[in-house]
Amino acid sequence: MKPVRLAILGLGTVGGGALKLLQENAAEIKRRTGREIQITHVGTRRPRPDLELEGIKQSADLLDIVRQPDVDVVVEVMGGIHPAYEVIMEAIKHGKQVVTANKALLAEHGNELFKAAEDNAVQIAYEAAVAGGIPIIKVIREGLAANHIEWLAGIINGTGNFILTEMREKGRAFDDVLKEAQELGYAEADPTFDVEGIDAAHKLTILASCAFGIPLQFDKVYTEGISKITAQDVKYAEDLGFRIKHLGIARRAEKGIELRVHPTLIPDEQLIANVNGVKNAVLVQANAVGPTLYYGAGAGAGPTASAVVADVIDIVRDISYTEDGAGTIPQLAFEALTNVPILSREEMTTGYYIRLNAEDQTGVLADVTTILSRAGISIDAIMQQSRLKDLIPIVILTDPIVESKMDDALAQIQALPAIRGEIVRIRLESLDS
Amino acid sequence: MKPVRLAILGLGTVGGGALKLLQENAAEIKRRTGREIQITHVGTRRPRPDLELEGIKQSADLLDIVRQPDVDVVVEVMGGIHPAYEVIMEAIKHGKQVVTANKALLAEHGNELFKAAEDNAVQIAYEAAVAGGIPIIKVIREGLAANHIEWLAGIINGTGNFILTEMREKGRAFDDVLKEAQELGYAEADPTFDVEGIDAAHKLTILASCAFGIPLQFDKVYTEGISKITAQDVKYAEDLGFRIKHLGIARRAEKGIELRVHPTLIPDEQLIANVNGVKNAVLVQANAVGPTLYYGAGAGAGPTASAVVADVIDIVRDISYTEDGAGTIPQLAFEALTNVPILSREEMTTGYYIRLNAEDQTGVLADVTTILSRAGISIDAIMQQSRLKDLIPIVILTDPIVESKMDDALAQIQALPAIRGEIVRIRLESLDS
Numbered sequence: 069m070k071p072v073r074l075a076i077l078g079l080g081t082v083g084g085g086a087l088k089l090l091q092e093n094a095a096e097i098k099r100r101t102g103r104e105i106q107i108t109h110v111g112t113r114r115p116r117p118d119l120e121l122e123g124i125k126q127s128a129d130l131l132d133i134v135r136q137p138d139v140d141v142v143v144e145v146m147g148g149i150h151p152a153y154e155v156i157m158e159a160i161k162h163g164k165q166v167v168t169a170n171k172a173l174l175a176e177h178g179n180e181l182f183k184a185a186e187d188n189a190v191q192i193a194y195e196a197a198v199a200g201g202i203p204i205i206k207v208i209r210e211g212l213a214a215n216h217i218e219w220l221a222g223i224i225n226g227t228g229n230f231i232l233t234e235m236r237e238k239g240r241a242f243d244d245v246l247k248e249a250q251e252l253g254y255a256e257a258d259p260t261f262d263v264e265g266i267d268a269a270h271k272l273t274i275l276a277s278c279a280f281g282i283p284l285q286f287d288k289v290y291t292e293g294i295s296k297i298t299a300q301d302v303k304y305a306e307d308l309g310f311r312i313k314h315l316g317i318a319r320r321a322e323k324g325i326e327l328r329v330h331p332t333l334i335p336d337e338q339l340i341a342n343v344n345g346v347k348n349a350v351l352v353q354a355n356a357v358g359p360t361l362y363y364g365a366g367a368g369a370g371p372t373a374s375a376v377v378a379d380v381i382d383i384v385r386d387i388s389y390t391e392d393g394a395g396t397i398p399q400l401a402f403e404a405l406t407n408v409p410i411l412s413r414e415e416m417t418t419g420y421y422i423r424l425n426a427e428d429q430t431g432v433l434a435d436v437t438t439i440l441s442r443a444g445i446s447i448d449a450i451m452q453q454s455r456l457k458d459l460i461p462i463v464i465l466t467d468p469i470v471e472s473k474m475d476d477a478l479a480q481i482q483a484l485p486a487i488r489g490e491i492v493r494i495r496l497e498s499l500d501s
Numbered sequence: 502m503k504p505v506r507l508a509i510l511g512l513g514t515v516g517g518g519a520l521k522l523l524q525e526n527a528a529e530i531k532r533r534t535g536r537e538i539q540i541t542h543v544g545t546r547r548p549r550p551d552l553e554l555e556g557i558k559q560s561a562d563l564l565d566i567v568r569q570p571d572v573d574v575v576v577e578v579m580g581g582i583h584p585a586y587e588v589i590m591e592a593i594k595h596g597k598q599v600v601t602a603n604k605a606l607l608a609e610h611g612n613e614l615f616k617a618a619e620d621n622a623v624q625i626a627y628e629a630a631v632a633g634g635i636p637i638i639k640v641i642r643e644g645l646a647a648n649h650i651e652w653l654a655g656i657i658n659g660t661g662n663f664i665l666t667e668m669r670e671k672g673r674a675f676d677d678v679l680k681e682a683q684e685l686g687y688a689e690a691d692p693t694f695d696v697e698g699i700d701a702a703h704k705l706t707i708l709a710s711c712a713f714g715i716p717l718q719f720d721k722v723y724t725e726g727i728s729k730i731t732a733q734d735v736k737y738a739e740d741l742g743f744r745i746k747h748l749g750i751a752r753r754a755e756k757g758i759e760l761r762v763h764p765t766l767i768p769d770e771q772l773i774a775n776v777n778g779v780k781n782a783v784l785v786q787a788n789a790v791g792p793t794l795y796y797g798a799g800a801g802a803g804p805t806a807s808a809v810v811a812d813v814i815d816i817v818r819d820i821s822y823t824e825d826g827a828g829t830i831p832q833l834a835f836e837a838l839t840n841v842p843i844l845s846r847e848e849m850t851t852g853y854y855i856r857l858n859a860e861d862q863t864g865v866l867a868d869v870t871t872i873l874s875r876a877g878i879s880i881d882a883i884m885q886q887s888r889l890k891d892l893i894p895i896v897i898l899t900d901p902i903v904e905s906k907m908d909d910a911l912a913q914i915q916a917l918p919a920i921r922g923e924i925v926r927i928r929l930e931s932l933d934s
Binding site: 085089090092093096097099100101102195200201202203206207210211212213214215216281339342343354355356357358359360361362363364365370371373374375376377378380381382385386388389390391395396397398401402403404406 | 518522523525526529530532533534535628633634635636639640643644645646647648649714772775776787788789790791792793794795796797798803804806807808809810811813814815818819821822823824827828829830831834835836837839
């Protein structure tokens, strides 16, 4: 069979990594696909003298590249919404297969893009958009296809996990670790996407669509970052047998689906609680298989290239044996998507870690527990910490409760005369199957 | 499109589980495949009044079932080599697709079966044969297809892991835990397959073929069980920061491939060291993505059915869109298998935990360390334990060394007059990437 011809758009970390991987592992990849993969075009503004680009056409005119007849597959690894959106749309219209690592683009504009791909009988493959080198999209779309997926919870932002790991292991403060993460190149100069959970929310949007067969709905993800987590809370959580992880959680509840990204206390004996540093992991609870976990590098040239090139190989196998280019697997895992309501934050149900600072006077604990009890909130543990200055920190862990009830109860507790400063609330999940 | 018609051969735990799963999740599975899956035949001797079998033909004549025209896919979940081999061969000759959970059959006769499938343009799908519900075959064949896989190490026998977990957590003896495992139904009345590593060696054989593109070579796996592991060694290992796990390891070395199943000390901070009870996990080291880990239930009706039905769904998708029935992915991950030498035990390289009992006389330690040093074996740690009766246990951890050298050194140490009883040797792997 003739070689499959690729255009790689973007020659940054990921694009360069994909190019190098296709070159280095060419012999082994050909042993797997039975077909040669040939890079015919790269789209880049910057020359990359460190890469082997002989015989590859270079241009900065991306729209022109995707129209070329010697391109079968377009690999979009430049990132950003524009012009990636326009370029991919143009590629699709020209019948090209698309591989992308662009989580923001898919989470925010995926519904239109997948529709266009379907109309033109091509695929958009996006394994690299979520959890880097972990083949989590394949696992959910295919490996667990026999299951009704109940929920998934993922550490899907390496920067955030690095920061929380350092805070726990070394008792360091958030700002201090963030600065180091920026120096190490883990965090961008503007770290908002990572530490405020936007990047994780993009990935969660995609995971939830594949797991539940629902349209991509990034705007409905409840998103809370880790910038307010203190070393004090990390320590108290640990004393109680928990670790704080920044999780993306998608869960089927009775009245709809919860999509949420937030810091979460999880029991330290859970395997995912022991995923440290910049690593990613996704825990999936499904009705037949029970809990399964997938762990690996969530970013970096090699891991992301691994996912990009795996998608290329899938496409090569598909277009070699199927009649049209639409592939054999529905793009978002289901032949038809369904509209299930996405719950608002107030409708979600979670456990809670609550920390409040009380003046040392009799009756405070009684007042607090009475309010919680009247709101129907069961207390799982309560711990009075060592006095800090003239205040006593009290930590309470609760069983799962709908958030609106917790809002009400905390408003009442906040209003108690003995309570000083703002009450800290961090969600808590047992992650039990 | 017309429904895809299944025959399920064997209605034990796995067969019954697959049938129930196809019935319970029918609507969701149809949403994923766009096509109905209909069970037309079950092959069983025993009636199962607990199952919903209305409209399904039942027979104990398996060869007859697989010849029927209203069967597209044969699901073999009866286990054992015979008559499974003959029945699958007959199914293949009649152009049926095959799904099997039979690790022993594939490890020992897979080369002939896959050859027959290729000749008849059908697939044998076998996700359920390794690590139960963890989609590890899919991950290796497809998800990591861009990578050169360097090694993999798996906890791929739940019974063995349950026993080692109990021994560590509760300081119990092997025999005592084995008896409990048998009572709980985790271990068979004849536990040889599980505790002597044969079951793990079957699975490792299959994993290694997919990872490296080599023929199935069960007879070349070096296999050592856990029946000689003592609570004492578990304790000493733990004191040194290690856990003993029964691992299947496949590794590319300079001169060939190592295939080995044996108890192994691994650092307790490794995620896989924290996989406890009957759970399975496979750690894969690959050149682009680095280390990734896959965790879940390795046995049981639900998890195994999850893998069986995922294979059925893959086949349904394939035969709906491709021209012949051979699928788009090579059966053992590579278009052409290569013959790489499999190393003998003596040629393998690993680290070691050595425990010897010495009489309390000066110079023993000097003699032992001199022998190791002359053999070129570096000592990573040495620990003299508390005296037991009149002997002093000495534990030594070594860096990796070729086994033949360790054999020689240990023979010399064993011959020292101050050494009493047999020297204990357990392999040690850092599992570093």
